[in-house]
Structures are given as structure tokens and as C-alpha cells.
Amino acid sequence: MTTDTALPGTASDAAVRVTALCKTFRVADGFFGRKKDFAAVRDVGLSVPKGATLGIIGESGSGKTTVARMLAGLLRPTSGDILITGAPVFDAKGRTTAAGRTAAQMVFQDPYSALNPRMNVRSILAEPLTVAPRASRQEIARRVAELTDQVGMAASALEKYPHEFSGGQRQRLVIARALARKPQVLICDEPVSALDVSIQSQILNLLKDLQEEMGLTYVFIGHGLESVHFMSDRISVMYKGAVVEQGTADDILHRPGHEYTRRLIESSRAQPFKTR
Amino acid sequence: AEGGGQKDTLVFAQNVDPRNLDPQNAVQTSADRVNRNIYDRLFTRDRSMKIVPQLVTDYKQVDDETWTFQLRKDVTFQDGSPLTAKDVVFTIHRLKDPALLEARWYEQIADATAVGDHEVQIKTKGAMPTLLAVLAKSGADIVPSAFIEKNGIEEFVKAPFGSGPYKFVEWKRDDRVTLERNDAYWGGTPKWKRVEVRTIPENSTRVSELLTGGVDVATEIPVIDWKRVDAGKTAMELGETTRVMLLVLRLDDQYATKDPRVREAIDLAIDKKAIVDTLFGGKATPVRTRAPKTVFGGDPSLYNTSAYDPERAKELVKQAVADGRGVKLHYSASRGTYPMDAELAEMVTAMLKKAGFTVDLEILEGGAFGDIYSKYTNKDVYQVAFADGLMDSSYALQGFSTVLGKPRMGYSNPKVDQLLAQANRTMDTEERKKAYSEVQRIIADTDRPMVSLYTQPAAFGVSKDVAFTPRADDGFVFDDVTLAK
Amino acid sequence: MTESIGLPRAGTPARSRKALRNIPFPAIVGMVLLIVPAFVAIFAPWIMPHDPAAIDPSRALIPPLPFEGSDPAYLLGTDNLGRDMLSRLIDGSRISLLVGVLGVVLAGTIGLAAGLLAGYYGRFVDAAIMRLVDALLAIPGILLILVILGVVKPGLTTLVVVLGLTNWVVYARQIRAEVLEIRERLFVEAAKNFGVSHTRILLRHITPNVMPTFIVLSTLSVATIIITESSLSFLGLGVQPPDVSWGLMLTSGRDYITNAWWLSTLPGLAIAGTVLGILLLGDWLRDTLDPRLGV
Amino acid sequence: MGYYVGRRLLEVVPTLFLIVTIVFFLVYIVGDPVALMLGENATPERIAAIRDAMGLDDPLPVQYWHYIVSAVTGDFGDSYQYHEPALAIVLERLPATLMLAVGSIVLALVIAIPMGVWAAMHRGGAVDHLVSSISVVAKAVPTFWLGIMLIMLFSVNLGWLPVSGSGTWAHLALPMITLGTGTAAEITRLVRSSMVEILGQDYIRTAYGKGLRESFVVFKHGFSNAFIPVASITVLQFSALLGGALVTESVFAWPGLGQLLVKAVTQRDMPIVQAAVFVVAVMVIGLSILSDISFKLVDRRINLD
């Protein structure tokens, strides 16, 4: 296991700070059985300094999305604390706090279902701004134009509907919407998995650019090692709900500790198969 | 319905299934058509509707209120036990239970006592001119007292038996009642070995069954099918009934029909002839009274006649309007309860409109239609048909008495009350007839709380394998049907 | 076989627009079958050749045109009271369609609301609504109608209310199932992410997306209701004269099937044609709006 | 398994309670049969006397309580018409209706499955349009009209089958066809749409890829998957079918529950109405639970929650 070398900055200016996070689901056991508890996330601790990117990798079902949803305030943790820029995401009663709703926004894996097919782009982008505290009409129009521009879309896109866009363009819209309320943290759950190879790099570049411009903090989830490595300063590896190792991106790549990480790297290293 | 060789099974189809087979608790033509073949009564009506003794050999009116009846001695129930005075007394006593539907006809009977095995004494409250008619009526079927006292009526009606010509075999509700010949019948061997009384509610199905030979006799053939049935292997047999289609009017203050001119105009505006011709191919009889000719006391001068005078009707409506009287009529009628009832309502409505009325026609399904009547919520005009199971004006005209007429129609005429009371208390046939005649004239010519339209014909379809003529009481005696020659 | 990602998603406006350009033949037949009665119903007072209520026994039972004994003044013949069949059919179209449409509006509104609430809020709301739905489903609809109409006197309003009250369960079930799926979609999650209220999520995000299902269900329901109305007429509980509906004409003509076939056959054809039209159109809408709505 | 069955059964309790309550209040507002039975010349006093004797004058909560108690014990009181226990009468009539309903469903399935599969195999083609049109027309034809027409054709004109009544298989034929036609249409449409969906699935392609014959693929791989949706809708159809029986039974004078009910409603014979609705509801619910459980056993992929 790699040593947890602390990044510059103290705990207080960590943009994301997660301690002992657990999530248990009640699921049906077997086909006819009664409910039983299933620990999807177990005792996860994460810390991301402001402006940095934390990559999370792990096999399917290891709990990545579950962590992401809790960070975004969409899912109430069973236990554990989540602080985004120092403010708790959930209050004592387990309700999402106002800070929890604004400070962290999510970019979803599937841009095809992340946009309401029955709303045009303008209303999609405007919607976050209509939520209290509600912005004025002019303010909304201005922000919407600004956002479209930021993600590199033409103003003409505003009157169109999601289906009129390709996957890559939709993902830009998803990102633009996530940025609408000026969050400090973006949680990207496999943002490029559903996209064409040639488009993936556009989106990754965009995310990088935005981070630079606005000093955003990212939690970047992926299951391809290449893109996570490209995006992240530090990487956490999840396996069966727990973080099994974490370290700087290069450390993980060059000195993988966990068996799963090793296999992942091996399969990405593209050595031609040898005949037995 | 073909038997091997000689036909010995009669299949009869009616449109309504019996409610139950308790003779004292059915009041229903369809039940009576079964019951009167299972039971005997003290008296019965012959084919010409004359009251004749059945179980009685001899009878005597001792005084105004006391009668004695000698019973036949050779009568046994179908279980073999003899029918005695005890059974007659039991039956009459049973009819005193007000919860039984037949009870009200027997209210005037004070008591019955057995005088020996074969003599019964009946006491009435005051003179009761209708006693014999009542004893010849559906509820008066004599039931076996011993069995019922022992097992209770619930057990009895599951497999009822009487002393009549046919024995009950089985009743499959909404399907058929099966009966077989009572070989031990005192009145000689009944004609049919087996009789099936089927229930086929849908008109066209009943007609089809008749046409295909599935049934021998079928009731309620719709007018439109008369021609078709009256051809080939089947024939129509039309008869009279006591059922009169009429309009019940309302004389209370809030109704337009309070104005006698309005009521008269209604009477004059309706072309009964046209109605009868259109709806019944001329086979129904226009009448101006609730008691037709076939009913005792029915005034023949009001039979087969009409007061149609459209001009005068218009005139009356105009007058009423000029006086500021409303001529907007609320008209309630049924659909499917009586033959052609909805069509009639539409025709009458059209005629009333022609005379200058405004008509608000409301046609209702059976239950809702009945509700109006039973809750006394009938408005200006309520179209309904009434029969007279007693075949005596005392029943038919009773509704015009203040007791019944007031809540129903807002009608009360002391003269009518007096005439009705008088007719009900005298044994003098002629005097009764006169009184009833006078009541009918008052109703038809001056008061008009009801406007009678026509008597409904009985429309039987009959296979040519058999011969049958309907009875005026709409009943059905199996042995009236004979094999065709 | 499998549609690849490149295709626009089902139910999107562009897809609908595109589909409009190449409407399949059955759908065109369906539209024609529907436009005719709809047109007739709207313009009834102006196109009825005779007074549909004018009784004249002298001209009763005239057969329709090409048949022997017909009268050119009465294209489709007359009924047993001498009323013009064509005029009555035209008049009847109004009530038949009105009952169908209003019944669906009512059923649809209740069903949509119930389905949305049950599907979205789940838990107690869901359990309560679904138990009611189960209960109503277990009592055959027509039976319920029969019992209700046994009480209240039948008429246009009652009929609409009763049909509405018995038909909403179908909507509730289907829409609930749909909502259960839609509420898991990421755009709902996104909306929750920035704090959009439940009401707004229901109205802006979920409702528009159940509309295809809703529309398809509605077409089917109109058909069902029109047919139910005629069954009710048969049982004596439908529209009552002097109002005219096709169902009423059909049933009151039933004794005449062998003698004057047109009395019941013509309204029967009108019903069958309209229902056929609705169903054809519904099939097409289903294919166009939502290929997943299998049943 | 036990847990699931238990939960499913537990859900039935509120459902049944709702049904019973709905029926009670409907019936309550319907009013009573007394006046209807008494006929023309009954005085208001007499009506009141009989109503009192029948316990119809009790206050609403009392009546409701009596009714709930009797529903629980399965005693709905005596029929006003027949003066016999309502439940017994209803149960006596049930077999005839069940026979008709089951017969119709079997008939419908026998017709609908091949038609639907056939149409799905030729999706978009002439066969498909033909089948769709037939099924739509079949659905659009009013039941009673069809019944009367069938009688005209097969009984009156051809003389092949008896007009009405019950007892033999020949008697069952026409009502079964009449009642089954609409259901057949419904199921045909359902089979077609399920099959269209299934025939587009990847595993169908896999089956073809193995080199299997078309008919084999369609029936073994296609229909095996359509079976459950079709079967569960068929179960739902059952309830609609019992509704259709009201009309069919009247047309064919078939002595089933339908006729009993229509009459009970018009005659305001409320014990019968209550018992009948209850029995039908219990049957439909029972059937749907049974089918859910058996489908779940057959196909363990189904998530019933």
C-alpha cells in the first residue's frame, strides 16, 4: 500500500473532506427472501484540497457512484461526515443543507439520460438559477449565455432540444448546467465513458480548462485508468465498498499495491498477447 | 321439444325469472305461471275469466260477513297427504303476515276456521264482495300445512309441492323450472308428461328459440317480430290483458298539471289510435279508464275509445298560458320495463309538444324508475302500466281514494271516496258496477288524475305443434296448451 | 434490431415531426375514420337533414337508400318511429364522442394525478393509492358502473362521471410504473442536485415525460368508453332518450335486427368505425411516441 | 418465498376492506327494494313497516358495522328476492359463469396466440395489417350485437347450435365465442406487441446465429419469453371478462352470475349485489396472487416489488 503522502494545504482548506463514510442499502436477499443489509460503501475517508482533483477507480459495483451521490447531497449516508468547503452536506437530521445543494454539483455518466428530453437547452440551463435564491430574469439570461460560451457551445444551441445534440455536446451541456450555480466542487461520475473515443479527449480537456479558469475542485470517477490518471492529482482505489489504496496518480500507476490495481494497470498496458 | 313419437314435453319461455316460488310472497306473473300449475285454490277462473270452484264443492254465504266452504274430499298433496280444511286455514292465516307480498289482498278477511276436515268458515270484516275473486287469485294457492309447520317455509320453497296437476322437479334460477305430470291428480290426468318453464330475458333470443323449435310457447313477442313469428311453423296468439298503460298526473300545487285545463289538454292531445297503430300494429286497445272491459266493473263505454281533439288541446294550452299557468311538463317514463315504453314516451312527448306543451322527458332504467314511484317523487307526468290481478275494479280504482290518491297524485275527491266505499261494502253486483262506472267517468271526464292510454296486448308466439289461446289474466295454465291436430 | 445510440431518442419532438411526414397507411385510415365523426359531431346542427326527434309514424321503417322501398329524402332510412336515421346518427355522434372524450378527460386527470403521486412519493401515498387501484381492478368495471347507475339516474353527466371514476385505474397503474422508471433517470437526479422542489420536478420533469404514455392510454380509453357506453345502453343504463347516442340507437334497434337491420347495424358500424379509427391512431401514436409501451 | 407470499396476502386485507366498503356505500345510497316489491297500491305505512322488519331503518354506522361483521363471517344476509342466503345463491351461480369465462379465455388464447405470433413475425406486412384490423374490429363489435348475430347465423339460419340455455357443450359454444372475441382481440394485440419486442431482442439474434430454424426460434425462444406477460394480462382480462358476462349471459339466457347481478341491481337485491361483488373480487385477487406467485416460481428473474 502506498503511503498517504499529504498534499500541500491543511485539512481546513480541503474542498472535500469525507470521514468514515458508510452507506448500507436494504436489499432483497435472494429471490423470495426477506430484506437484508448490504454495505455498498464502507468506512471511506477522502480529502481533496481546493483546486485539486481526486480520481476514484474501482471495479463495477465497488461503490463509486454511491460515494459520488452522497458527496452531491443526493443520498443520505448511513454514517460518516461529508464537508464540502468546510460546510456539512447533511444536517443532523440527515437532510441536505443549502450549502450541500450548491457547493458540489454532479456531472453524470450518461449524458443521454441526464438531460430532460422535453426541455430546451435554455430552460435546462436556467433551471438551477430559478431555485432559491432565485436570480433575476436578466441575470439568468446573462448566466445562461455565459455558460454556453464557457463550455464551447454556440448561442444558437439554446433553443434546441437535447436529442439534437451528439453525446459530446450533451456532456458539455451537463457540465454547463452543473456550473450554473458556481459550485466549488464538481463530482464527475465517469463523464466520458458513454462517449466516442474521439470526443472523450475534448471533454477531458474542457474539464481541465474549466478547473484552471475557475479553480474548481474535482472528484473524478472512472474505470479506465488512462483518463483517471490524466485528470487526477491523487487517486483512490475502491474495492467492494472500501478504499483499498490511495496515493498520488503516479504512485498508484508505478507502485500499485492492491491486486485489483495491478490487474487494471496490466490490462491498460496494451502488450500484445503471447501464445501459450 | 320433440319427444320420442308423441310429443309429451311442453317448453314454455317467459321473459322474467320468478322471484321465488313462495305462492304467498311472489306477486309476479312469472311466478304465478308456475305456481298455479302446482297448487289448487278454492276457486279459480275459467278461460272466460268467470270465477268457478276448484277445491270447493259447495259454498254458502251465511251472512254478510260469514261464508262456509265445503271442500273436495278426494284431494291429496303431491306427497300423498290429504288436503284438508286445516291446510286452507293455514294458508289463509299465513296471508295475514303483513311482510308477505300477497297479504294486502287478504286484509279484509277477518279469520278462517276449520269446521271438520272438509269445511272451512271464513269471516270477513264487513261485507266483502270480492272474497271469491280474492280466493281465486294467485296468493290463495293452498299450501301443505303439515310440511311447512314441521320444516319451515325456507325448506318448503326449495322443493315446493301442492295439490295441483304438475309436480315441481327442479328450479335452476334464471334458467328454467322443470315440472312433471302429477299422475295422481284428482282432476284427471294432466296433458303433459313434462313441462319446462324457461326464462329468456332477451327478446330476440326468445323469438329465435321459438322459431328454431326450442320452445313451444313464448311470451312477450316484440311487435316488430309478430309478422315473422306468424308464419311458417309458428303463429302469433294475441290476447287481452288487464294491463293499462297510463299517465299518472300530479295535482299538487307546484305542478303544471294542477290546472284541470292542462290535464284535459294532455288527454285531448294524445292520439291513442296513432300510438296503438304505430307501436302495436293496431293490436292494442285505446282506453279511457284504468279498469278495462275484462275487469269487473270496467266501464265498456270508456273502452276502445279516445278523447283525441288536438285543436281543443291547443286551445286549452293557450288558455293556460294566457292565465300565466306553466305548461312545462316533467315527464318520467321507463325503458324496457313494458313493451315499447320508451317509444311511447317519445311519441306522447311529440304529441304534447305539438299541442303547445314544453316537455322535459326523462327516461329511466327499471330500478330508478321504480324508485320514483315508491318514493312518491313522481312529477307532472309519470308513465306507467298497471294490471289488475284481482280482475275487479275494487283493486283497479282503489288508487283514486284519498288514502292512496293523495300522497301519490295529490288527488282527493269525497265523492269518489264515497262511491268506492259503497261499492266495496255491498254484495249487490249491479250496484257495485254502477258505482264503479261513476268513479270512472269522474276520473275520465272531469278530474283526470290519470290519463289512460291503452290496454297492452298479450303477445304469445306459439309453435304450430301445439294450440294455445291466451287468458285475459295473462296467466298460464299448462293444460290450456294442447297438441295441434 | 437494437437501435444504436446515434438515433434520436423515442418521443422527442423531432422524431414526432419526422414521423408526421411518413405516416403509415393504417394511421391515415384511422385519422379519416376519426375526422368524419368528429366533423359531424361539431357541425351536427348544420348538417342534419331532418329534425332527429321528429316522429312521424307514417314513414316508419323506411330502408336506407339502395334498398327496396327506400326514399331519397331519407338516405339512411328511418327508424320505427319514422325518425331520420342519418340525422339521428349525426345527432348521436355528439353524445357518443362527448361521453368518450369527457370520460377520458376525467379518468385521465384522476389517473394521471394518482399515478404521479403514487409513483413519485412512494411509501404510504403509493400504498394507499395502489390498494384502491387493486380494489377497483378486482371489481369488474362494468359491474361497478352497473351498481352506481342503479342508484343515480342515468344521464350524460352521470355517465361521464361514472365512466371517469371507473377508468382512471388503468392510467394510475401505467403512469405509476412509468414514473417509477423516470424518477430514476439522471435528469431528475440532476434537478434534485441543485435543489429543485418536488412539485416542480413532478410538473416540469416527470409529467411531460409520461405524456406519450398518457396520450396512448387516452386513445385506448376513448375506445373502451365508447364501447362501454353501448354495453350500458344494452343493460338499460346508458344515455336515455330523448338524448341520442349510438349505443342507445344500437340497443333500441336490437329487436329489429331481423326485420329492419339498419336500425342497429348503422349505429353499430358508426361505433365500430370510430373505435377502429381511434385504435389505429392509438397504435400509431404508440409506435411513434413510445415504442416501449408494449401493452 | 414464505415472506413474499405472506406480504402479498397481507396486502389483500386492506384491498378487500376497501372493496367491501366501496360496495357498502354504493349499496347504501342505492336505496332499498321494499317499495319496488310492493307494487302499485302500497301505502307509505306499509312500506315503512316492511323496511323496519328488514332492518333497513338502522342508522348508517350500525348498518355498516353489521355489514362488516357479516362480510367477515361470509354472511351477507338473505336475498330480498329469493329469501335464501345471498352468498349461497352467488356460489351456486358461480360455476356457470366460471365455465363460460374459462372457456372464453381458452378459446381466446387458442386463437390469439397463433394470430399474434404470426402478425409479429410479419411485422409491418400485409399479414400484420390483416391481423391487426381483424382484432381491432373484433374489439369494436359490441358484445350483445355479436351474440344476437351469432344466434341468427348459427342457430336460426344454419340450425347448427342451440339458441340459448345451458347444459351441453353445444350450448356453451356461442356464448363462449361471443364473450371470447373481445378477449381474443385484446390478447392478440398483446401477443403481437410482446412478440415484436421479444423478436427484436439480442438472444433471438443469438438463436438465429446458431443456425436454428425460424419457426423453432420464434416459438421456443420468442414465445417462451412472451408467455409470462401474456399470461399475466390474461389474468387481468379475467376481471373484464366477468364484466362482459353480464351482457353475454342475458343474451344467451345463461344462468350465471352476470344475470343474477344485473337483476339484483335493478331489483335492489343488495345482499346479492354485495355477496357477488365480494366473491368476484376475492376471486380476481386470489387469481392474481396465484398467478404472481406461480410466475415468480416459473421465472425467477421477475422482480415483483
Add this chain to the structure above:
Amino acid sequence: MHGNEPLLSIRDLRVTAEKRDLTLVDGVSLDIHAGERMALVGESGSGKSLTCMSVISLLARGLRVSGGEIAWRGEDISRVSAGRMRQLRGREISMIYQEPLTSLNPVLSIGNQLGEAAKHVSASRADVLSMLDRVGFDRPERVLRQRPHELSGGMRQRVMIAMALLGRPRLLLADEPTTALDVTVQDQVLKLIYDITVETGTALLLVSHDLNVVRRIADTVAVLYTGRIAESGPTERVLSEPRHPYTDALLRSVPSLGVKADRLTAIPGRVPTPNEWTDGCRFASRCGFATATCVDKPPFAEFQGQASACWHTDRLIESKGAR
């Protein structure tokens, strides 16, 4: 490997969507020889699956082969009867599909589904069991009794592979057999396919959009873009010295693990959809080398077994030299 007759020779294949009158595969030509492992790469919608489906004649309804020829050992199978095609399927040509999760019939047991396939190719139960053993099942008997939902994605894909290989086909078509699987499982399954093809001498046409996968498994590669072949040739050559700007851009846009770059080389714009396709070079709008010439359809130029369709191969090579 070369020189002898190819096993499968596709010439100028054209697949059209009938209703919308769109050409979706637009003149694809390929040769696969016995024992050769060929990869077909390209982005979503480029026509990879349609090409495979055309070979085994399982195009979805509404699609048809509208031109060209598919020669199977000299016989044009794009026009043979359904009966003849059935003989070939499973015995000569087999296919593994993209979605292991949905490619098995959920209501039938694995044994049942394998059994049908075995019957078709007259394989015995023992053959089935040994094949299951070969694809890595410890207890083949047990698998036979199970139903698809009881198996994981990787296991299902193994079953599919076993099923495809039962008849010892000469050609195995594998349409993105690992896309739906977890990264680490992907690797195992690919390795399995590779090993088996080597063992049995079965030729392989592997569809993928992942260049890493291609590099690991394929002898030759064909790069598809918008229904046409952009470039084809020996894998080694094509991936190291691309002669088509699209291949080049694709290679450069994939983040590599070796060096941690600040930015990725992205291909601007997006893949045009079939209704936007022109006759000229369809990559032109996104291509750095595009000139006015590109409105004409680029010809195929072959260079040492490496063929590419670009007007500007020279400039591409030049620019690379410069870098």
C-alpha cells in the same frame, strides 16, 4: 498467411436502411485468411456491427445488403438462401455479440441453449462439457443447469464463446465482446478468445473501438469511419505509422499512461451522422490537413500492405517527421 485464397472476402459492401434510404455501410472491402485475426475499429455508428451482421446475414429488419459481394470461400453468401445460411452458421461462421447480458435467452437454462447449438453442429454432450471447461468453468455440469441471470457478465460471455466455438467454425465474428464487461474481466475474456483462436486456427474478425485491445490481439486492422474504411493493414504498422489523419488523431487522442500530459490532442467536431454523409472525404471537416480536394472521394492507396483513403497521406507523414 497471405497468397492463398482468403476465407472471407468482402468487396465493396453496401448496407442500406430501406425506409429512410440511408447508406450505412458504404463500400467496405476486407479479406480475412484462415487463421488471421483481424480487428475492425471505429467509432460508434461507423458500421462495424453492420458489417459483421451482413456476413452472418443477421441484419435487423429494415436493413439490407444493397451492393457488393461477400464471398465465403469463393461462394457469394450475400445472396444465398436462408437454408444455406443456416448450414453455415455455427458450423463455418460463428458470432459473439456485444451484449453478453442480453444475448442469452433469460428463461432457458444454459444447458438448453448450448444443447440446441450442439445439436445443430452435431456436437456431443462431452464436447459441450469440454468446451465449457476450456472457457474456464470449473464445474461445467453445474453451469448447464443454471440460467443466465445466475451468471456474471464475464461468465455469460464465456458461455457465448463456448457456444460459438462448439461447431469449430473457421471464422469467429466477435462484435465488441468485452465492452460491457469490467476492465479487468475484459482482459481475461480477450485473452481467452485469443488463445482459442490460436489453438484451433480459427480466423477472427474482432470489432472494437479500443485501440489498446486491437494492439493486443489483432494481426491486421481495418479502421472504419462513417461506413467506409479509412485505413487498413498490419496492426503493427497502422498503429505506429498511420497513413490516415483519422487514425493518427485517434491514436493521439487516447491518454497514454506513460507520460502525464497537460492536455490531450482532441479531434475537433463530431462524427457526422449518416444523413450528413457526403461523397467526399467525411473526415475533412475535422481534419487538420483538409483542403478543397477533399470534397472528392479519396482513392485507396496501398503502401506495403497498408491501405488508406486520404488525399493528404504525404503531408501527414511529413508533419510527423517534423514533430
